[in-house]
Amino acid sequence: MKKLTNKAAGTLRAHDISLNLLKANDLVAEMIRSDMQCRNILLLNLVSSPGSGKTSLLEETIKLLKDEVNIAVLEGDLETERDADRIRKQGVPALQIVTGGTCHLEAQMIHQALPKINLDNVDILFIENVGNLVCPASYDLGEDIRVTLISCTEGDDKPKKYPSMFLTTDIMLVTKTDLLPYVPFSVEAVTKDAEEVNASIQTFVLSSYKGNGMSEWCQYLIQQLEQKREKNSVNAAL
Amino acid sequence: MHEVSICQSIINAVEEEFPEQLENIREVHLKVGLLSCVQPEFLQQVYKMMTADNELQRSVLSFERTEIKAECESCRQNFKVENYVFVCPVCNIPSNNITEGNELIIDKIILEEFTYEEVNQ
Numbered sequence: 001m002k003k004l005t006n007k008a009a010g011t012l013r014a015h016d017i018s019l020n021l022l023k024a025n026d027l028v029a030e031m032i033r034s035d036m037q038c039r040n041i042l043l044l045n046l047v048s049s050p051g052s053g054k055t056s057l058l059e060e061t062i063k064l065l066k067d068e069v070n071i072a073v074l075e076g077d078l079e080t081e082r083d084a085d086r087i088r089k090q091g092v093p094a095l096q097i098v099t100g101g102t103c104h105l106e107a108q109m110i111h112q113a114l115p116k117i118n119l120d121n122v123d124i125l126f127i128e129n130v131g132n133l134v135c136p137a138s139y140d141l142g143e144d145i146r147v148t149l150i151s152c153t154e155g156d157d158k159p160k161k162y163p164s165m166f167l168t169t170d171i172m173l174v175t176k177t178d179l180l181p182y183v184p185f186s187v188e189a190v191t192k193d194a195e196e197v198n199a200s201i202q203t204f205v206l207s208s209y210k211g212n213g214m215s216e217w218c219q220y221l222i223q224q225l226e227q228k229r230e231k232n233s234v235n236a237a238l
Numbered sequence: 239m240h241e242v243s244i245c246q247s248i249i250n251a252v253e254e255e256f257p258e259q260l261e262n263i264r265e266v267h268l269k270v271g272l273l274s275c276v277q278p279e280f281l282q283q284v285y286k287m288m289t290a291d292n293e294l295q296r297s298v299l300s301f302e303r304t305e306i307k308a309e310c311e312s313c314r315q316n317f318k319v320e321n322y323v324f325v326c327p328v329c330n331i332p333s334n335n336i337t338e339g340n341e342l343i344i345d346k347i348i349l350e351e352f353t354y355e356e357v358n359q
Contacts, residue, residue, distance in 0.1 A: 009350070009352070009356065010262070010350040010351050010352040010353075010356060011350070011351050011352075011353070012264060012348055012349070012350055012351075013348065013349055013351050014346050014347070014348050015346065015347045015348070015349060016345065016346055017255065017344060017345065017346065017347060018343055018344075018345055019251045019255065019343060019344040020341075020342070020343050021244055021247045021248060021251065021268075021342045021343060021344065022247075022342060024247065024250075102240070102243070103240055104240060106243075134275055135240045135275060137275055138240075138274065138275050138276075138342075160321070160322055163273070163322040164273050164274075164275050167273065167322075167324075167334075167336075195332065196322070196323045196324065196325060196332070197322050197323075197324060198324070198334060199324065199332030199333060199334050200334055
């Protein structure tokens with residue numbers, strides 16, 4: 001404790017403390033993580049700008065993986081049930097989280113939503129975050145893998161413009177690549193910039209509309225699910 | 239963009255830490271890393287509004303910005319990250335080992351404290 005100048009009637013004293021302002025969120029995120037561990041569910045958090053193709057990616061991923069794994073989706077949006085409706089049409093459980101204006105999902109919102117969705121036999125749970133490349137970066141949702149989508153119509157300069165997001169992400173998905181011939185977007189440049197921000201980022205290049213690159217993405221998901229299960233069974237045996 | 243919810247977290251944390259001395263708090267000091275996605279100037283305005291008519295009304299929010307630093311996995315030196323290039327300038331090796339720049343913490347609270355004599359003057 002340090003004594004400061006006596007300006008006021010009393011004595012001003014500085015108290016050194018260390019209170020992490022995201023601690024409450026991170027604690028709930030850890031609860032979700034261990035819950036998912038017990039249920040053997042692979043949890044992914046999808047983030048991106050609005051309109052980069054998160055819901056379309058999910059629709060196509062569900063179509064391709066439906067026979068192999070059971071998928072469920074939590075949809076975050078400011079308003080409407082539209083995205084959850086689109087996912088339900090694919091025959092998988094989906095729950096809409098309407099944030100009512102909040103620009104990101106917080107762990108508490110996921111924690112409250114989980115009991116409302118049937119997770120029996122679910123293998124992979126996707127969280128589609130609110131479309132926003134800024135705020136969701138700061139909020140751990142308990143996910144195993146964070147996936148950032150960047151569509152080639154957005155421009156290849158995003159990793160350097162929104163470094164926090166690319167820094168905290170595991171996977172970068174370059175989407176809408178069927179439009180590459182028509183837009184000035186360099187996959188090489190975006191990959192280089194992303195790797196400068198985050199050395200361990202892994203990149204997939206795909207078009208959910210035309211299907212290019214989708215099988216590599218789906219293989220990756222299956223492989224991650226198997227890895228998690230293997231790790232879990234080893235832990236259980238110990 | 240989420241300064242209001244961050245500000246609520248500040249108020250909650252302070253209330254929890256100093257429940258009996260809220261009226262004596264004069265300054266809440268934050269360390270805000272460049273990677274925290276928070277605008278501290280905006281946070282100050284929100285804080286002013288959110289504490290205008292409660293026990294914290296005589297307190298102000300102050301902050302210091304922390305730069306981004308990372309540790310090189312090869313030479314173990316801490317280097318300053320500029321323009322978001324997380325590459326060691328000596329070894330030219332990329333590093334994800336961020337040592338500074340992510341923080342969003344309250345690191346200091348300044349309280350106005352009164353002695354027994356001052357209270358009973």
